[in-house]
Amino acid sequence: MTEFFNQLVIGLSLGALYALIAVGYTVVYGIVQLINFAHGEVFMIGAFGAFGTWTVLSSVTNVTTALWVLPVMIVGAVACSVLVAVLMERFAYRPLRNAPRLAPLITAIGVSVFLQEFVRLNCFSRVCFSENFRDGNPLTFWGAFPDAKSKIPFPQIDGVTGPGPTIGGVTIQKSAIFTVVALAVCAALLWYFVNRTKLGRAMQAVSQDPDTAKLMGINVDRIIVVAFVLGAVLAAVAGVAQGLQNANIDYRIGFLAGLKAFTAAVLGGIGNIQGAVVGGLFLGVVEAMASTYIPGQFGGSAWKDVWAFVLLIIVLVFRPQGLLGARVVDRA
Numbered sequence: 001m002t003e004f005f006n007q008l009v010i011g012l013s014l015g016a017l018y019a020l021i022a023v024g025y026t027v028v029y030g031i032v033q034l035i036n037f038a039h040g041e042v043f044m045i046g047a048f049g050a051f052g053t054w055t056v057l058s059s060v061t062n063v064t065t066a067l068w069v070l071p072v073m074i075v076g077a078v079a080c081s082v083l084v085a086v087l088m089e090r091f092a093y094r095p096l097r098n099a100p101r102l103a104p105l106i107t108a109i110g111v112s113v114f115l116q117e118f119v120r121l122n123c124f125s126r127v128c129f130s131e132n133f134r135d136g137n138p139l140t141f142w143g144a145f146p147d148a149k150s151k152i153p154f155p156q157i158d159g160v161t162g163p164g165p166t167i168g169g170v171t172i173q174k175s176a177i178f179t180v181v182a183l184a185v186c187a188a189l190l191w192y193f194v195n196r197t198k199l200g201r202a203m204q205a206v207s208q209d210p211d212t213a214k215l216m217g218i219n220v221d222r223i224i225v226v227a228f229v230l231g232a233v234l235a236a237v238a239g240v241a242q243g244l245q246n247a248n249i250d251y252r253i254g255f256l257a258g259l260k261a262f263t264a265a266v267l268g269g270i271g272n273i274q275g276a277v278v279g280g281l282f283l284g285v286v287e288a289m290a291s292t293y294i295p296g297q298f299g300g301s302a303w304k305d306v307w308a309f310v311l312l313i314i315v316l317v318f319r320p321q322g323l324l325g326a327r328v329v330d331r332a
Contacts, residue, residue, distance in 0.1 A: 002169040007288040009191035015284020016183040021261035022268070022276040023190065024231025030207045030271040031227040033101070037108040038088060040258015041115035042081050044233050046239030047154070047249045048119060049080025054155045054284030067159045070240075077236035078220070084115065085232035088227055110257070117252040151250045154243030161244055175244040182237050186278055190230065194273070199226060207271075210322065263312045269322030278323060286311055 021043050028036050053076025058064045091112050096104045156162070164174040194200035205213040206223045214220050242257070243249050260283065268279025291300055292308040298306075315322065 011288030019280025044254030
């Protein structure tokens with residue numbers, strides 16, 4: 001049983017990470033019916049934004065592991081992710097607002113590749129910050145780093161990294177606790193925002209009927225930007241959690257994490273915020289359990305990604321609306 005609970009803890013922490021990203025997917029889809037495949041890169045930008053903030057801060061103050069550094073890193077991550085998400089919406093998706101659905105979908109894939117290569121080729125590498133900024137040459141950031149393929153060690157912060165409490169023989173990592181708590185806080189704040197604020201109710205109106213909402217005086221463009229901002233904030237927090245859990249980051253972390261988060265959103269019922277949380281946690285637990293309890297050559301961690309997508313196929317075949325989604329009936 002100790003092994004079971006150990007895998008359950010791992011699965012929940014992994015699932016919380018997926019859920020944070022999946023909620024961003026589902027918020028944007030619920031407003032503009034767009035599957036934003038570049039959302040994984042917004043998550044990656046958040047991780048690099050936190051790392052960059054930490055590097056600048058540690059260079060100025062010589063403080064590297066104090067707990068008070070973490071909120072500053074989160075602010076830096078959120079700022080970077082929100083900036084990228086807003087620019088993405090304004091220049092890549094808004095011009096295609098009334099185009100056939102295939103056009104923004106292909107654009108999203110193009111934006112995803114662009115952001116990966118932008119980070120790899122131009123900025124935020126370990127060399128960029130450790131050798132140039134700390135040597136007093138911050139203006140040499142841009143264009144001076146042709147490659148950033150190696151993993152970059154992510155700062156470890158006192159109080160949120162390292163082994164945590166041991167319960168019944170199962171040691172819970174502090175970073176796992178941080179991720180689960182971050183999901184709970186973000187989900188509660190998002191629920192309050194959507195259901196208890198004027199802007200949140202406007203988002204619900206736009207998601208149901210944007211044309212009628214516009215006639216009622218709601219600025220649809222503003223609401224869509226708010227949806228992208230909310231998704232980016234959650235993705236940035238997930239980026240920080242990813243760095244703390246894995247202790248390293250690289251420019252490719254957004255691709256697979258984005259696909260897993262999309263899978264989680266579909267599992268829960270894309271467009272449904274509660275469904276995205278449930279789908280993310282469910283997917284994380286399935287991955288953790290499959291890597292341990294499926295015997296033979298199809299078991300082990302090497303197959304955990306395969307089982308995640310097999311689960312997606314099963315759900316799409318037998319319950320395409322997802323676990324918490326409502327069935328949509330097409331009328332002739």
